[in-house]
Structure formats: structure tokens, C-alpha cells
Amino acid sequence: MNLSSHLVQRMLHLGPPLTRDLSVTHDLRVPMRDGAVLLADRWAPKSGGAGLPTALIRVPYGRAGATAGPMARPLAERGFQVLIQSTRGTFGSDGPFDPLRREREDGLDTVEWVLKQAWFGESMILWGASYLGFVQWAIADSLPPQVKAMIPVVTESALTLDFLRADAFSLETPFGWAVQVAGQERPFAMPRAMLGAKKVQRALHTLPLNQADLAAIGHRDDYIQNILDHDSEAPFWKALDHRDRVTDVEVPVSSVAGWHDIFLPGQLRDFRVLQEAGRTARLTVGPWAHTSLGVGGVAFAEAVGFGLALARGEQPAERAPVRLFVMGEEKWRDFSSWPPPGYxxxxxxxxxxxxxxxxxxxxxxxxxxxxxxxxxxxxxxxxxxxxxxxxxxxxxxxxxxxxxxxxxxxxxxxxxxxxxxxxxxxxxxxxxxxxxxxxxxxxxxxxxxxxxxxxxxxxxxxxxxxxxxxxxxxxxxxxxxxxxxxxxxxxxxxxxxxxxxxxxxxxxxxxxxxxxxxxxxxxxxxxxxxxxxxxxxxxxxxxxx
Structure with missing residues (x-):
């Protein structure tokens, strides 16, 4: 019995899989246009995996252990083969890691490489949450016809820029994220991060703030210095702002969001742009914060019910374009648009x-x-x-x-x-x-x-x-x-x-x-x-x- 498979199924409230018998091919070498090589792992059923629809996941947080398994395993057990790739500069992929800036070029190169592989069938979907969703938006307007669906989860097309507004600088999230990724490849990174949480909170009181990285991690961090030095409208951030690409996205999109998520306003903006442009798009918003377990269950359900259906040339089960959890009433309700009419x-x-x-x-x-x-x-x-x-x-x-x-x-x-x-x-x-x-x-x-x-x-x-x-x-x-x-x-x-x-x-x-x-x-x-x-x-x- 595969204990991790059963655990993920229970945690995410998933239906039973088609198989629990998977194989993983590690450290596939994916070349980029500038000569860099990014590493990827391929998860697939041991029997009949080649030719299945591919779910592409590009992640800066590692391909092994607790990070990759809960993402790749449920999809590979339910009708996909999964390629999970470490983004540039992380976990063996050539670097350095320059957060958010190289995801368009690297993403397009990765899609092109996948299409040429002998195990690739005829279709692909893009899936992932947060940074893993941003990398989808980075390439969404230039996808080949083999890509049948996108499922961006608690994310948006400009990701961190709303945190950096001159009239509302959201400090905690980008600072804490930078501290997390700065130490994520050290042994026991997650326990270290949890044990160091109070130290990070204390560092946020540092004056001047450009010394807070020294207080939190003991050395300068380029990303922290950049978020302090450049507001969201600064030309410095232009390379990671993909808002103007959304209106040109033609692939069907199913977005999963949370009412207490850090990226909600931008995610609703992206959905509204798609809907007003007449694109195939649907939206699910639950009573979740960014890391709530409920997000994961719905995200995987959308991968199978929406993404896998389209990848197989089928139509997803019919539902309203917008499904919202109405807090206070504590019920899911369907609507025709965001924002809904009648309010x-x-x-x-x-x-x-x-x-x-x-x-x-x-x-x-x-x-x-x-x-x-x-x-x-x-x-x-x-x-x-x-x-x-x-x-x-x-x-x-x-x-x-x-x-x-x-x-x-x-x-x-x-x-x-x-x-x-x-x-x-x-x-x-x-x-x-x-x-x-x-x-x-x-x-x-x-x-x-x-x-x-x-x-x-x-x-x-x-x-x-x-x-x-x-x-x-x-x-x-x-x-x-x-x-x-x-x-x-x-x-x-x-x-x-x-x-x-x-x-x-x-x-x-x-x-x-x-x-x-x-x-x-x-x-x-x-x-x-x-x-x-x-x-x-x-x-x-x-x-x-």
C-alpha cells in the first residue's frame, strides 16, 4: 500500500485514483535558449504512461519530497503524466535564481522541449499555485495548440507588484517569501523556517528596513533590497508584469482563488479581463487564505474535471462561469460573471x-x-x-x-x-x-x-x-x-x-x-x-x- 498516496487523497478530499503504481524519472535535462539547463522529473503510471496528457508544473521550491509529491502524485494517479521542473537557479537547475524575471523565456523553451519528447502524446495542461501559477501567465498568450487548458491557483499575472504599491506597501509577504527561498535548499529547511518565524517577525521592526535582511538571515538579499528600493510602477519590474498579455490568452482558463488570499484582487482582475474578451474562463473562489488545504483539493478537482477533459478532447461538465463560497451563509453559489449582477x-x-x-x-x-x-x-x-x-x-x-x-x-x-x-x-x-x-x-x-x-x-x-x-x-x-x-x-x-x-x-x-x-x-x-x-x-x- 502506498501510504503517501492515501495520505494525499485524504488530505485533499480526492476521489480514488486510477492507479497508485507510478514511476519517476529524475533529472531530465531541459535546455534553454541561452545554454542553461533546467532539471525536471517525470511522473507517470508504470503501465501506459507514455502518450497520456501532460501536466506541466514549473516550481522554484524543489522537485522532491514533501514539495513535489503532493502536487505531482495526485495528477499522475488520475490520468496525467506530470513533468515537474525546477525553475532557473533552484534545486539543480542552472542559475542564478532571479525571482520572476526569466519565467517567460524559460517557460516557452520548456513547452517547446516537451512537445518534442517521445513520451509526449497530443495534449498538455499548465497547472500550479502561487509562483507556479504566475509562470503560466508569463507564457499564456504564446501557447501552442497542444496546450489545452491553464489552471492558475491563488495567483495572478503580475504576482508581487500589488505588494509594492507606493500607496500601500505590503511588507510581510514579500519579505517573508524572500527569507523562505533564501534558505530553502539548506538541510531541514522547513523546520528551520518554522523555528525561525519569530526571528523574521522581529526583523520586520528593523530600522532602517534595508538592514532587515541582515537581522533575519545574516546577509544581504537582492530581492529584499529590490522590493524596498522600487515601487510597483518602477521600470525595474517591467519584465515580470504580464497583465497586458491576459486579453490575448486563447487557451481555456479555470482560476481558483480564496477570499483571504494575498493575490485575490489581481486574480479577479485577470478573470474579468478574460471574460470581457469573450474567452473560455471560469472562476472558483472559496473561504481560503493562500496556504489553506481547501485550495489544493479544488485545484486538483479542476485539473481533472476541467483540464483532463479538455486534454482528451472532451467538454468539461457544465457549470456556471463563477462559483463563489458565500461566507456568513457558508454555502457555494453560482453566478454568471464577476462581479455578479444585481448587487x-x-x-x-x-x-x-x-x-x-x-x-x-x-x-x-x-x-x-x-x-x-x-x-x-x-x-x-x-x-x-x-x-x-x-x-x-x-x-x-x-x-x-x-x-x-x-x-x-x-x-x-x-x-x-x-x-x-x-x-x-x-x-x-x-x-x-x-x-x-x-x-x-x-x-x-x-x-x-x-x-x-x-x-x-x-x-x-x-x-x-x-x-x-x-x-x-x-x-x-x-x-x-x-x-x-x-x-x-x-x-x-x-x-x-x-x-x-x-x-x-x-x-x-x-x-x-x-x-x-x-x-x-x-x-x-x-x-x-x-x-x-x-x-x-x-x-x-x-x-x-
Missing amino acids: EPRRFHLQPRGTLSPSVPEAAPPDRYRYDPADPTPAVGGVRMAFGVKNGRVDNKDLEARRDVLTYTTALLDEDVEVIGDVSAEIFFRSSLPYADVFVRLCDVDAEGRSTNVCDGLTSLTDADRTTRANVQLWPTAYRFKAGHRIRVQISSGAFPRYNRNPGTGEPRATATGLRGAEQQVFHDPDHPSAIVLPVRQVPAARGT
Whole structure:
């Protein structure tokens, strides 16, 4: 009995395989146009593997052990032969590893090589999550007809660029990822990473930030220095921005995303571009963060139900283009598009005394709080990817008890309120300093008073010492607020270390050393009608609730 096969099947809630009897050919040499050689392993059934549809997986995290097995094995057991390749500069492939930059050329060269192999049949799919999905987008507009489907999972066509926005620098994820890959080829890399999680979190407090890599790993790291030195719009990142290729993608695409995933906004953008261009595309979004196990099960189901069917010249089972898990209701629902029709933007205004309602606020003085970057407002749950931290929906009690967090809450809801689509906020704000952040979080307060986060977002201001309308784009969501619950909005000036703390000095993020506390004001009056804007459909409450 193949224990690992049974374990993966149970963990991912997969159906039984066609076979558990696999063979693996290691260290296939795949030549690139510049003479570099990338190594790959081929997984296939021991009997009848040649000629099966090929699933191509290109990965920077290694082809052996716990990394490769849970990816390659389930596909090779269920109708594919699988080629899993180490990207340039990783795990035996010629280097160096220059994250994200060489995946177009190397990906196209790899596809061309696969088509020439004696074991290749007539069809191929591209599959993978995160970086493994980005490498699909890098070549998606130039695929040969033998490629029948793409299945990009918790990923998007520009990957890390949204983290590097000048108006919302997301520090934790790219820094933590860089630390992870810097040590991933050392013995016992995963235990080391888990044991070193607190050290990495402490390093994020380093001033100046361009010394944080020394604090975390003991040496300079080019990728960390680059994310600190170059905003997302800098020409430096042009080679890894594939957003303009999406509209030209002709291969069918099935995207799998999560409501608390770090790449969700970009992934929904990519899907919308495909749908508006009339391409064959479908989307599944579940209640997941980036590393949730549920993502893997659905991703493999799409590989078989969508990818394998197309690779065999068949049509996948019919379903709606968009399948969303509606949180709060805790049910899967089907829709025709993203965003779905029938959800109209509705403004819920901040009111005096911490209330929230659709009414325009009456005249009232602003609410105030002090933000101290030496004790920054912490990130709690939500969109996070780091060892040792909670993500997704969590209790916000301790966060909301802080003096640097304001809350605004509706009365008890008479009816269910369903929010599906893009969420934004317009907050009239003023600081004692020109440089400040505005963080907005949407929460659900249940009948027992427990406040649980739904989605959130942050924007940085450079003219905050005058009254300014801060436009904050929150994460998209699908959530039903039940009758008897309340809708709550949090306002603060940070979520550290998910977002870099604003030092208040205006210094460049890489070299800032000063920390200045600030007095913040949030306005809610007829001239300054601060509000969260929710795409809403009201739903009559079920009888007996």
C-alpha cells in the first residue's frame, strides 16, 4: 500500500485514483535558449504512461519530497503524466535564481522541449499555485495548440507588484517569501523556517528596513533590497508584469482563488479581463487564505474535471462561469460573471457615537485617536501569509479594544444583507503630520457580540495634514450578514507587519530611521460624509430566525 498516496487523497478530499503504481524519472535535462539547463522529473503510471496528457508544473521550491509529491502524485494517479521542473537557479537547475524575471523565456523553451519528447502524446495542461501559477501567465498568450487548458491557483499575472504599491506597501509577504527561498535548499529547511518565524517577525521592526535582511538571515538579499528600493510602477519590474498579455490568452482558463488570499484582487482582475474578451474562463473562489488545504483539493478537482477533459478532447461538465463560497451563509453559489449582477453600491455612513447607517451624518465633531509607529496597530487575521500567524476570519475583540482603533456599528439587522463584489471606503481624514495611513476593515458582529473580520484595505496619504478624502480599496468579498447581526467598520492607521508601518516622517521606506507619532481625525458630517460602499442585495430573513 502506498501510504503517501492515501495520505494525499485524504488530505485533499480526492476521489480514488486510477492507479497508485507510478514511476519517476529524475533529472531530465531541459535546455534553454541561452545554454542553461533546467532539471525536471517525470511522473507517470508504470503501465501506459507514455502518450497520456501532460501536466506541466514549473516550481522554484524543489522537485522532491514533501514539495513535489503532493502536487505531482495526485495528477499522475488520475490520468496525467506530470513533468515537474525546477525553475532557473533552484534545486539543480542552472542559475542564478532571479525571482520572476526569466519565467517567460524559460517557460516557452520548456513547452517547446516537451512537445518534442517521445513520451509526449497530443495534449498538455499548465497547472500550479502561487509562483507556479504566475509562470503560466508569463507564457499564456504564446501557447501552442497542444496546450489545452491553464489552471492558475491563488495567483495572478503580475504576482508581487500589488505588494509594492507606493500607496500601500505590503511588507510581510514579500519579505517573508524572500527569507523562505533564501534558505530553502539548506538541510531541514522547513523546520528551520518554522523555528525561525519569530526571528523574521522581529526583523520586520528593523530600522532602517534595508538592514532587515541582515537581522533575519545574516546577509544581504537582492530581492529584499529590490522590493524596498522600487515601487510597483518602477521600470525595474517591467519584465515580470504580464497583465497586458491576459486579453490575448486563447487557451481555456479555470482560476481558483480564496477570499483571504494575498493575490485575490489581481486574480479577479485577470478573470474579468478574460471574460470581457469573450474567452473560455471560469472562476472558483472559496473561504481560503493562500496556504489553506481547501485550495489544493479544488485545484486538483479542476485539473481533472476541467483540464483532463479538455486534454482528451472532451467538454468539461457544465457549470456556471463563477462559483463563489458565500461566507456568513457558508454555502457555494453560482453566478454568471464577476462581479455578479444585481448587487448595487450602497453607502453606509460613519455616524457620531460609533454608529453606522445609510443616513447622511448630522453635524458632529470628528473622532480622534493617536497613532504611534513605535507601537503600531497590529495586523490581526485576514490576508496574511507568514509562519506562525493566524489568517482568515478571527475574533477582533482585542484589536477593537485598542485606543488607536475606531469602530462604527449598525443597529441589529432586520433582514439578511448580502454583500458580493468590490468593497471600497471614502474616509474624510486629517492628521497632525503630512504622512499617514488609513486602514479600513469590514466586520460582522454576531448575536453574542463577537466581531469577525470580512475584508479590509489600506491606503497611504502624503497630504494628510489637511482634510483629505482617503479612497480605500478593500479586498473583494462574498458575505451574508444575517438578520440579528450587525455590520461594523474599523478605522485605524495601520496593520503591521502585513503593511509596513508609516513612520510619519516621509523618509524613503528603505532608509527611514525616524518614528513620529500623530494625532488623527476621522470626520463624519454633512460636508464630510465618510462611508463604506458595499455592493448589496437584501435578502428576506428565513422564517424562524
